[in-house]
Amino acid sequence: MILSKGDNFKESFIVTDDVYNGFIHVFGDRNPLHTDEQFAIGKGFSGKVMHGNILNGFLSYFVGECLPSKDVIIHGQEIKFPNPVYMNDRLAFEAVVSEISEAVGVAIIKFKFRNIFGKIVAKGEIQIGML
Amino acid sequence: MILSKGDNFKESFIVTDDVYNGFIHVFGDRNPLHTDEQFAIGKGFSGKVMHGNILNGFLSYFVGECLPSKDVIIHGQEIKFPNPVYMNDRLAFEAVVSEISEAVGVAIIKFKFRNIFGKIVAKGEIQIGML
Numbered sequence: 136m137i138l139s140k141g142d143n144f145k146e147s148f149i150v151t152d153d154v155y156n157g158f159i160h161v162f163g164d165r166n167p168l169h170t171d172e173q174f175a176i177g178k179g180f181s182g183k184v185m186h187g188n189i190l191n192g193f194l195s196y197f198v199g200e201c202l203p204s205k206d207v208i209i210h211g212q213e214i215k216f217p218n219p220v221y222m223n224d225r226l227a228f229e230a231v232v233s234e235i236s237e238a239v240g241v242a243i244i245k246f247k248f249r250n251i252f253g254k255i256v257a258k259g260e261i262q263i264g265m266l
Numbered sequence: 267m268i269l270s271k272g273d274n275f276k277e278s279f280i281v282t283d284d285v286y287n288g289f290i291h292v293f294g295d296r297n298p299l300h301t302d303e304q305f306a307i308g309k310g311f312s313g314k315v316m317h318g319n320i321l322n323g324f325l326s327y328f329v330g331e332c333l334p335s336k337d338v339i340i341h342g343q344e345i346k347f348p349n350p351v352y353m354n355d356r357l358a359f360e361a362v363v364s365e366i367s368e369a370v371g372v373a374i375i376k377f378k379f380r381n382i383f384g385k386i387v388a389k390g391e392i393q394i395g396m397l
Contacts, residue, residue, distance in 0.1 A: 154292055161288035162323040166330030168339060168397065178337075178397045187340045188319070188326040192293035195319040199297030206309075208299060209318045211390075213344035259342075266299065266309045 136235055136265060137204040138242045143231040146201060148193045148248070150185045150224050158189050185220040190248055190257045197230065197246075198263060206266040210241065214259035224250050233260070240265035267396060268335040269363045269373045277332060277359040279324045279379070281316045281351055289320050316351040321379055321388045328361065328377075329394060337397040341372065345390035355381050364391070371396035 159165060167174035168184050175183050191214060198209055220226065226248045234243040241264050248257040290296060298305035299315050306314050322345060329340055351357065357379045365374040372395050379388040 157288060157292035158323070158326075161285055161292060162327045164323075164326040164330035166338070167336055169330065184339070186326050186330075187343075188322045191319045191322040192289065192295075195289075195295040195317050196293045199295035199300065199317075205298055207297070208315070209347060211344070211346035212318075213342070213390075215342035216340060259344075 136237050136240065136242070138202070138232045138235060140232055140235050143229065144197070144201060146193075146197055146228040148190075148226045148228055150189055150220055150222060150226070152222065154189060154192075155185060155222060158186055158192065162188075180219055182221050185222065185224070187214070187216045187220075187257065190214065190216075190220070190226070193226075193228065193248075194246070194261060197228065198261060204265070207263045208266055210262040210264050212259060212261040214257055216257050218250070218254045218256045220250065220256050224256075226250060226256065267366055267368050267371065267373070269333070269366060271363055271366050274360065274362040275328070275332060277324075277328055279321075279357045279359055281320055281353060281355050281357070283353065285320060285323075286316060286353060289317055289323065293319075311350055313352050316353065316355070318345070318347045318351075318388065321345065321347075321351070321357070324357075324359065324379075325377070325392060328359065329392060333394075335396070338394045339397055341393040341395050343390060343392040345388055347388050349381070349385050349387045351381070351387050355387075357381060357387065
């Protein structure tokens with residue numbers, strides 16, 4: 136196993152215009168919460184709320200590209216979105232290996248995304264398998 | 267609440283070249299499992315394995331665009347990937363409202379994605395809030 140319990144990782148992600156527009160182009164989610172500033176403000180937000188699943192795309196990059204081995208696959212993941220993400224938010228991502236099952240080559244990684252105010256905008260865990 | 271326990275929904279999604287290339291363009295996950303046919307075959311798969319988080323993008327579309335109200339937000343979600351998805355797989359998506367909490371305006375939706383052979387390639391649940 137190339138991971139050990141307690142290993143931790145830090146990355147930084149920005150929900151740029153390109154990421155936002157690219158996500159909408161690929162998946163077609165134009166819900167007004169994400170695309171209509173006035174609608175979102177009317178619902179009590181500060182502006183258009185970015186799609187939570189953009190953060191799942193960042194998780195894909197983290198697992199596929201940032202771990203010490205490329206021989207990994209995602210078995211499953213869960214995520215909660217306690218606070219909104221807005222356009223151009225810079226998100227500090229922290230992840231820690233919380234469990235390892237050497238025998239079956241499985242690791243659990245817990246993660247958090249925080250905005251520049253230190254608020255947790257998403258947290259959860261990913262189960263990965265070693266290939 | 268515009269949803270009731272037992273309400274169910276069906277959609278169909280295809281992991282086209284455009285979706286696959288668009289996801290990689292937006293998020294940059296070029297892990298060889300997803301991009302190197304021979305690597306993936308060497309690991310026991312039939313070809314390049316599509317990113318699991320492409321399916322989370324389809325979930326975004328489902329919640330944002332396919333429910334009977336647009337006044338919804340995802341609070342959290344979980345997903346497991348028991349079988350691989352390959353390029354151009356057509357996925358049958360089924361979702362059912364499994365719990366409703368009227369008082370707090372929250373619904374739990376359980377979902378499955380199946381490939382054309384009827385195999386479940388992903389399943390999980392989404393918690394949504396009414397805005």
